[in-house]
Amino acid sequence: MIVALVLIFIALGSVVFHVVNPWWWTEIASNWGYIDDTIVLTFWITGTVFVAVILFMAYCILKFRTEKGRRAHYEPENKKLEIWLSVLTSIGVAGMLAPGLIVWQQYVTVPENASEIEVMGQQWQWNFRLPGKDGRLGKTEIRFVDDDNYFGVDPNDPNGQDDVLIEGDDLHIRMGKPIKFLLRSVDVLHDFYVPQFRAKMDLVPGVITYFWITPIRTGTFDILCAELCGIGHHEMRGSVTVEKDAAFQEWISEQETFEEVQAAALHRKLNKELAQNELEPRAKN
Amino acid sequence: MTETTSPEDDIVPPQEVPEMDLYHPHSFLTRWIFSQDAKVIAIQYSLVAISIGMVALVLSWLMRLQLGFPDSFDFIDAADYYQFITMHGMIMVVYLLTALFLGGFGNYLIPLMVGARDMVFPYINMLSFWIYLLAVLVLVSSFFVPGGPTGAGWTLYPPQAILSGTPGQEFGIILMLASLMLFIVGFTMGGLNYVVTILQARARGMTLMRMPLTIWGIFIATVLALFAFPALFVASLMMMFDKILETSFFMPAMIEFGEKMSYGGGSPILFQHLFWFFGHPEVYIVALPAFGIVSDLLSVNARKNIFGYRMMVWAIVGIGALAFVVWAHHMYVSGMNPYFGFFFATTTLIIAVPTALKVYNWVLTLWRGNIHLTLPMLFALAFILTFVNGGITGLFLGNVIVDIPLSDTMFVVAHFHMVMGVAPIMVIFGAIYHWYPLLTGRMLHNGMGQFHFWVTFLGAYAIYFPMHYLGFIGVPRRYFELGETTFIPDSAHDLNAFITVAALVVGFAQLVFLFNLFWSRRNGIVAERNPWKATTLEWQTEHMPPTHGNFGKDLPIVYRWAYDFSVPGAESDFIPQNMATKDVKLAEGMTVADLKAEKT
Amino acid sequence: MSFFSEIASKPWTDEQIKVDDQFKGHTFTLPKAMLGLRVLLVVVTMFFTLLAIAYSGRMTFEDWQSLPEPGLLWFNTGLLLVSSVVFRWTKSATQQGRNGKVKLGLFLVGALAFAFLIGQLIVWQQLADLGHFASANPANGFFYLITGLHGLHLLGGLVAWGRTTLRVMRGKIGQEKLLLSVEMCALYWSFLLVVWLAMFLLLLVT
């Protein structure tokens, strides 16, 4: 009796909890509303099965609880029933899988007009690189990395000269324009995760991974790392601001390009050499 | 031993398998310590597994304290926390569940349930345990080395696992890999035993389809493990090379805190493929024995044959086979070729069909049964509920696009705890309550058992069901603390605190259970010969608890499948597997021809 | 009866009960130890297959640099081949009960197997002298890993070989048991030969 009631309570209680509890996903800020829809669809299909199975179980416990004179029925199997159940289950599963795969097809097909933004992870900080006027990112390689070339941009690649570099600071992106995030890491695995975008993907050293979104509302959102990356994993934060085109243009024009960074570095170096040259004769004296 | 039990048994073929040469222990040492008796080895395995499991349980309390009440515990820093989750996860999955189901239940039940005197290679079986113990000791020793145990997460993903940003990268990771390799060697020895015993040392008449589902579950799980563990072994070995010899199997060119490293050209994703080629079957290595055992618990306590026995066997075999073609569903966001997603989502959802059929057959076993709500039955029912709940969230995570927002959040933590933490552990408890009388001759105390059941079942559900919603919000897993975010409401912190309290209560209930195990050993009610009126052979031994050699002078002969419950025409509501039809007591006015006259 | 038709049977029906009652208790007509060995060989096959897959997966990256194959490897392959052939010969000698030949055969097998292992160590030495250390690049790592593991498996086989040989020397082993041991060792040797040939081929084609 109690057992059956508890089972009924859990089955129905779980549904009620689902409906009334205050914890649900954040308001979406990207085009991936379909993902949310697929989750809701999956929830109701599977939820129905859960409730049905548990209620049936509770019913059996109430009805067939042992008592004097009761003897169980002898029935090794029931082919027809089993076939029916297999077919129904397969239909239910297909009903979740098909929409899922359709949306996945969209997820892996990047629109042609998407602009590229590079996300570079390192322990434990986010860096970004945006293409300059030419709309293209220069090549990178680990061997080019040094104190003055944080991103490892190939100095001989003309595409890379006007790349905008953002080191450990916030990222801004344009609303309504599809963006392809190119992800790479210089050390361990990380994962670029903005809950409001729904999309996420690992950053893997040695390869470039990607995903794409179209931001659909303005605002500033947290970036978290979603792949354990060492002791500072939980502190690897950043933020991304979605804004209208004008604001974005203003922001990007204030950022430094690779060329400028290199030039500044050269400048520093020359100054230092100069200073040293000035020092040296004195030292000789 | 070539004689059959009685002269009329002319249909029974003469014994072809020669009697086993049993190793006869002469001293305390060879009887209880270096024992070659599978039953003693089973107990040794179980005790070690439960002890190390307690360590993992205590670690989970510490983790929960940190998550529920961040900033309140100075003695837990980020490094500790990551070490705790790693050790907790690895211990629970490998050193507790795998060892307990296969080394513990497998060793105890296989020879008894198939009607053998012992495992076929008793010496290797003994070695298997000692190597397992060594593996556990190596693992534990990593708590005491400089730098502590590894904090790489139980998935041990490189490059992180062997670089300096991760705690325990000096010795912890090396000991972890060494321990895993030892475990695999030890397990392989045991696994050969289980497989060959099941295939070659059954009682006469015990065809494959007369075996109880417990044995089917353990059998297929062992086969899976034998195929899957080599992948983990290869991965561990290669990572060990990368760490010690600085090869670059998994290590690309990298910059570590501004320094260029000497590595170059390796592939971190290769490790993930190897790891999950092991890791996914591992889920079923834990689940299949649970499936098998729970089927038998349900059948015995509903006094009804398991519904659709053949379908249950096919489902176990089918799930076992499919388990090897779904591994990359753990890697949807790993950066592998995204087109793999189509394949792996499809295979993963296909595996749901046989799994669902098993669930239906469990509940249909209750239908028109004669249900005894014993403690093992309560745990079996709790298993169904938690397993269905955890199974359906698996459909979320298996469907590639739905996994994208949920992967690496608390939703995943809730899912796998429900499905491979709570559900199989319910079965372990049910099984212990069920077979304890066989081991000790006494019943576990019912009152303590009821307390343990209700607190564990309701408590575990209260821990993990709401946790899914933290995942929906977007709370990531493996976070020492959530810190400042714009999207996590304060109420989520309250929920975390609630979960922590529930976890501590559930943990406390386990202490009651452990106490019960010891207390009832001396003080429990003396059990009847076959207290659950079960049909399977382990209850039909000459002595209870069974002695060395399991059966008396003669090995049993099997005349029927394991599920002859409530057979129409028979007086009793169960017929043991080793009872010949002519010995069955008929109900009044029935003839042998009436037996099962109603059968379909 | 095949596995699949067996699991399609309905064990509760009267017809099937008659069939099942005849069952003798073992699925294969093999000695248990032999079945155990075969299962082990399946596990080891899995192990080397995974290594081979990892290797060929890695090979497809563009920065792959393969390793020179010292000529000695061919010679070693020959040693292992002969060792395995001699084991087959020893097996038939055992079947015929010719003890002198069995002893000779076992000695030869052991000597050849040890020579193979020493040969492999010399190959390592040669490669190391050329500067090809395991850490130099992934191809080298794989080479050392695969040859090392294969060698370890052979060492394991030599333990079993040693036990059998000792027993034969002492003459303290029944004909039937001896045959089983020799058969098992011979199977293992042939298996390791096949594994080696597969791995060697893989190393050669790259």
Ligand code: HEM
């Ligand atoms: C009352 C019992 C348990 C509690 C309170 C508990 C709690 C936890 C917590 C708090 C985490 C860390 C979650 C995170 O932030 O990532 C965790 C991780 C984990 N737990 Fe448990 N757990 C329990 C039992 C189990 C059992 C029985 C298993 C066996 C399957 C298990 C397997 C794991 C695994 C595999 C991880 C992941 C470790 C990782 O992220 O590397 N746990 N558990």
Ligand SMILES: [Cu+2]
């Ligand atoms: Cu990170």
Ligand SMILES: [Cu+2]
């Ligand atoms: Cu999986």
